[in-house]
Amino acid sequence: MNAIEAHNLGKCYTRKGLGAPTLFGALTGSFRSKNEPFWCLRNATFEIPKGRTIGVIGPNGSGKSSLLGLTAGTITPTEGTITTTGRVCSLLELGAGFHPDLTGRENVFLNAALLGIPREDVKKKFDKIVDFAELREFIDMPVKHYSSGMYVRLGFAVAVEVEPDILLIDEVLAVGDIGFQLKCLDRIRDFQKRGKTLLFVSHALQTVEEFCHEAFLIHHGQLVERGDPGDVIMKFIRSYMGEGGGLFTQEFGTRKIEFGDVRLLNTAGEETVNFETGGSLTVEIPYTAHERVEKPVFGFSLKTGNGMYVYGSNTQIEKHDIPFVEGEGTIKLDLGPVRLMHGNYFLSLAVHSWDHAEQFHRREDWWPFAVRNPTGALGMFQLDSSWS
Amino acid sequence: MLSSMNLFSTIWHRRELLWNLTSRELKQRYKGSALGFLWSILTPLFMAAIYVVFLRLLARGVPMEDILIGVFAWQFTTQCVMGGMNCVTGSANLVKKVAFPREILPISQVAANGIGYLLSLLVQFPALALLLWHSGSHFSSAWPMFLFWMVWQTMFNLGLAMFTGAANVYFRDTQHLVGVGLSAWFFMSPVMYNMEFARNLASKWPWAVHLLYANPMAVIINGYRAALLPGADPGFPPAAWVGFAIVPLFLIFGTWMYRRLQKNFADLL
Numbered sequence: 093m094n095a096i097e098a099h100n101l102g103k104c105y106t107r108k109g110l111g112a113p114t115l116f117g118a119l120t121g122s123f124r125s126k127n128e129p130f131w132c133l134r135n136a137t138f139e140i141p142k143g144r145t146i147g148v149i150g151p152n153g154s155g156k157s158s159l160l161g162l163t164a165g166t167i168t169p170t171e172g173t174i175t176t177t178g179r180v181c182s183l184l185e186l187g188a189g190f191h192p193d194l195t196g197r198e199n200v201f202l203n204a205a206l207l208g209i210p211r212e213d214v215k216k217k218f219d220k221i222v223d224f225a226e227l228r229e230f231i232d233m234p235v236k237h238y239s240s241g242m243y244v245r246l247g248f249a250v251a252v253e254v255e256p257d258i259l260l261i262d263e264v265l266a267v268g269d270i271g272f273q274l275k276c277l278d279r280i281r282d283f284q285k286r287g288k289t290l291l292f293v294s295h296a297l298q299t300v301e302e303f304c305h306e307a308f309l310i311h312h313g314q315l316v317e318r319g320d321p322g323d324v325i326m327k328f329i330r331s332y333m334g335e336g337g338g339l340f341t342q343e344f345g346t347r348k349i350e351f352g353d354v355r356l357l358n359t360a361g362e363e364t365v366n367f368e369t370g371g372s373l374t375v376e377i378p379y380t381a382h383e384r385v386e387k388p389v390f391g392f393s394l395k396t397g398n399g400m401y402v403y404g405s406n407t408q409i410e411k412h413d414i415p416f417v418e419g420e421g422t423i424k425l426d427l428g429p430v431r432l433m434h435g436n437y438f439l440s441l442a443v444h445s446w447d448h449a450e451q452f453h454r455r456e457d458w459w460p461f462a463v464r465n466p467t468g469a470l471g472m473f474q475l476d477s478s479w480s
Numbered sequence: 481m482l483s484s485m486n487l488f489s490t491i492w493h494r495r496e497l498l499w500n501l502t503s504r505e506l507k508q509r510y511k512g513s514a515l516g517f518l519w520s521i522l523t524p525l526f527m528a529a530i531y532v533v534f535l536r537l538l539a540r541g542v543p544m545e546d547i548l549i550g551v552f553a554w555q556f557t558t559q560c561v562m563g564g565m566n567c568v569t570g571s572a573n574l575v576k577k578v579a580f581p582r583e584i585l586p587i588s589q590v591a592a593n594g595i596g597y598l599l600s601l602l603v604q605f606p607a608l609a610l611l612l613w614h615s616g617s618h619f620s621s622a623w624p625m626f627l628f629w630m631v632w633q634t635m636f637n638l639g640l641a642m643f644t645g646a647a648n649v650y651f652r653d654t655q656h657l658v659g660v661g662l663s664a665w666f667f668m669s670p671v672m673y674n675m676e677f678a679r680n681l682a683s684k685w686p687w688a689v690h691l692l693y694a695n696p697m698a699v700i701i702n703g704y705r706a707a708l709l710p711g712a713d714p715g716f717p718p719a720a721w722v723g724f725a726i727v728p729l730f731l732i733f734g735t736w737m738y739r740r741l742q743k744n745f746a747d748l749l
Binding site: 164165166168180182191198201202205206207210 | 494496500504507508511574575576577578579580744746747
């Protein structure tokens with residue numbers, strides 16, 4: 093059974109915007125130039141079976157949030173249809189229904205009523221909601237005196253305790269302190285186990301890869317790709333990152349030395365972007381030195397899909413002295429057995445002078461690659477752990 | 481008629497939400513002011529006092545009972561119009577983020593004001609009884625008709641709240657127009673005067689009095705007065721049927737318009 097079905101779904105705005113129009117504007121509108129339509133989502137046809145977790149990724153402004161709004165029913169499609177089966181609850185409006193003058197208790201009931209949950213059910217779950225939000229002693233205080241964290245916690249607690257069939261999540265997992273975040277993630281895993289459907293918008297690619305059965309890639313309002321999260325994320329990184337995405341590639345330098353076609357090789361010596369934890373990763377770096385350069389330094393760095401700096405080093409640090417380069421040549425970077433765990437990474441390369449004064453060529457976040465971990469161990473890095 | 485029937489089923493299915501929003505509205509209205517709910521009684525009482533003094537100064541006699549009834553009824557309608565106008569724009573956050581039947585917003589406004597009106601009757605009725613007793617009279621035996629007119633006014637107010645609420649999302653000019661419109665309408669409705677006063681004033685233009693009867697607010701306020709006051713018989717000429725019929729028609733029109741426009745609310749806010 094499908095939880096969400098969309099057929100030829102589209103949402104159109106006009107470029108001038110529809111906000112705060114005036115009667116004067118409407119009366120004179122016909123004399124002005126035509127409003128250019130802007131489709132923030134178009135031709136989206138998909139079905140999501142019950143029990144799946146779908147990650148939606150794409151550059152900023154690609155239409156991800158519109159898709160969630162359409163699914164939630166807060167915005168009306170301009171064309172096409174979207175149907176949902178069961179109760180939809182979105183975490184994009186944490187505390188949106190809250191009224192500042194009302195107490196936490198009153199707001200829980202108001203918020204639940206907005207979601208269409210009978211009062212009796214809320215009464216039964218009230219204690220669980222309060223416990224989950226950790227707000228026992230503040231529940232009879234007006235929410236205007238709540239901290240922002242308390243506000244969001246109460247909103248999250250209501251949303252997850254009312255047993256939605258479809259849960260929409262929009263970058264809200266960064267709520268509260270780390271303890272509460274872990275609790276939220278636990279609760280989301282729990283939802284998955286109980287066969288709920290989740291639609292999950294995030295820029296945290298690592299999180300999407302970790303949580304989702306499938307990923308949708310949206311670009312310029314089109315659903316361009318769907319499938320295995322790892323593959324879709326890779327496609328996203330290779331094709332669209334840099335268009336206002338979370339990270340952006342850049343290139344600079346005086347180009348006295350220039351990188352050629354860099355190749356990433358796996359254990360078998362094949363060129364690929366998919367590697368395995370424990371396998372080898374070798375980077376073959378062809379270069380062209382347009383003039384003789386004394387003592388150049390080659391360097392590299394690695395970042396995760398979420399932008400975290402993992403490791404960086406260079407030939408100077410590693411005492412691999414290169415007396416000079418001239419003309420074409422190749423240098424090999426061997427990353428040894430890959431210690432990285434499951435996820436997406438970016439490789440940056442640079443070549444500069446011995447005293448770091450002149451940057452010849454630098455490519456930041458230029459080469460994305462993915463690592464799969466077959467061992468089943470968890471975490472970010474593989475350590476040489478052993479038991480005795 | 482179909483859209484109105486729909487409306488009642490929406491109200492029934494989401495009655496818990498309606499009650500929540502209504503009580504929220506009532507709570508927030510009176511929280512933080514020292515006299516709280518008393519204001520919704522004190523304001524019309526003060527207004528009534530001002531009109532009485534003002535009319536005495538002009539040496540025009542309008543019975544105090546008539547003014548009292550008119551002022552309370554008028555306050556009910558203006559509150560619904562003003563509240564209804566801001567009910568969507570004021571809940572922008574809610575409308576943009578949560579899916580629920582949008583009709584609940586103006587309905588809860590009217591419900592909250594209706595409750596306020598009912599409670600204000602607790603003061604209005606004893607005050608009227610006192611005034612009537614003072615002049616050696618008592619409530620008219622037609623008083624149950626008061627309930628009918630209350631239903632009629634509530635329907636009219638709901639139509640107005642839907643209309644202004646939806647219009648204000650599309651055109652923010654609405655709030656200015658409504659302000660001016662309410663002032664003009666106030667003088668065109670028998671709030672601080674009665675029909676006898678109007679007939680005397682407009683003795684040279686009898687058609688103007690007919691126009692006055694076609695005003696739904698005139699029909700409703702006259703209805704209230706005829707129901708409660710034994711001496712008052714403002715009459716019900718053919719023109720009054722127009723004002724009477726406008727009430728359900730406007731409710732249907734307001735609901736229809738609100739439903740048509742509500743699909744773009746989230747985009748426009």
